[in-house]
Amino acid sequence: MTRTKRLLVRALASAALWTGVSAQAALIIDFESAPGGGAPTDDGAINGVYTDGTTQVQFWLGAIGTVRPLFESVGRPAGDANIGFVNPETPQNDSPNSPGAMGSFFARTLGFGQTPLFIIEYLTPVNAASGEIWDIDARRLGGAEQWTIRAYSDTSLTNLIATQISASGNPNSPTGETDDFNGMPYLFGFSALGSPISAITIQYSGTAGNVGLAFDNFNADSDITQVPVPGSFPLLIGGLALLVPQMYRRKNR
Numbered sequence: 001m002t003r004t005k006r007l008l009v010r011a012l013a014s015a016a017l018w019t020g021v022s023a024q025a026a027l028i029i030d031f032e033s034a035p036g037g038g039a040p041t042d043d044g045a046i047n048g049v050y051t052d053g054t055t056q057v058q059f060w061l062g063a064i065g066t067v068r069p070l071f072e073s074v075g076r077p078a079g080d081a082n083i084g085f086v087n088p089e090t091p092q093n094d095s096p097n098s099p100g101a102m103g104s105f106f107a108r109t110l111g112f113g114q115t116p117l118f119i120i121e122y123l124t125p126v127n128a129a130s131g132e133i134w135d136i137d138a139r140r141l142g143g144a145e146q147w148t149i150r151a152y153s154d155t156s157l158t159n160l161i162a163t164q165i166s167a168s169g170n171p172n173s174p175t176g177e178t179d180d181f182n183g184m185p186y187l188f189g190f191s192a193l194g195s196p197i198s199a200i201t202i203q204y205s206g207t208a209g210n211v212g213l214a215f216d217n218f219n220a221d222s223d224i225t226q227v228p229v230p231g232s233f234p235l236l237i238g239g240l241a242l243l244v245p246q247m248y249r250r251k252n253r
């Protein structure tokens with residue numbers, strides 16, 4: 001790192017403290033490990049509770065206390081029937097457009113054509129959450145994928161506090177399955193709802209058939225779709241960018 005860059009980094013760090021912008025600890029579940037810290041297994045059930053010592057969360061299919069979702073390995077051979085999604089822009093199934101964007105594992109439902117309710121159950125309610133639904137696309141012969149995400153203040157799923165509808169695939173795309181979210185993540189988020197979140201559900205609401213859910217990079221207690229930046233921050237950064245060269249010249253006289 002050059003001396004000028006070091007000075008700029010230090011200045012930006014000081015600016016972040018001055019403006020009150022700081023990193024917040026969060027439980028991020030990327031499915032690269034099993035609950036409890038063990039190694040995941042392709043097609044293995046996601047059993048148990050993820051926790052960072054404060055937030056506790058687990059996953060279900062259909063109803064709480066019944067069936068678990070499954071780990072899915074990224075980059076499966078074309079002949080593998082147990083997959084989360086097909087991306088015609090890559091040579092393998094379960095592969096994002098950007099290599100590495102999904103790590104080595106993600107969570108899926110039971111398979112294509114099976115879209116039970118995906119349930120995120122909190123043992124400790126939170127005030128915010130966000131996550132990624134991958135590969136929302138369409139079908140060349142008609143129909144588009146779409147998902148409805150709901151937040152509840154209870155685990156009986158009766159007290160609905162927020163609803164979000166995902167983007168939809170584009171059935172009029174010239175290549176059928178190539179549109180904005182083919183092989184890419186759709187990011188949803190909840191925050192400032194007035195009541196703590198005790199459960200989140202993801203329900204299929206599209207018109208395309210033969211669909212499965214691919215879920216990854218879950219921020220269990222933070223909403224990364226809402227990152228507040230003070231209005232004065234861009235102006236401050238611009239001023240610092242002008243000052244750093246002056247600082248460097250003065251230091252080397």
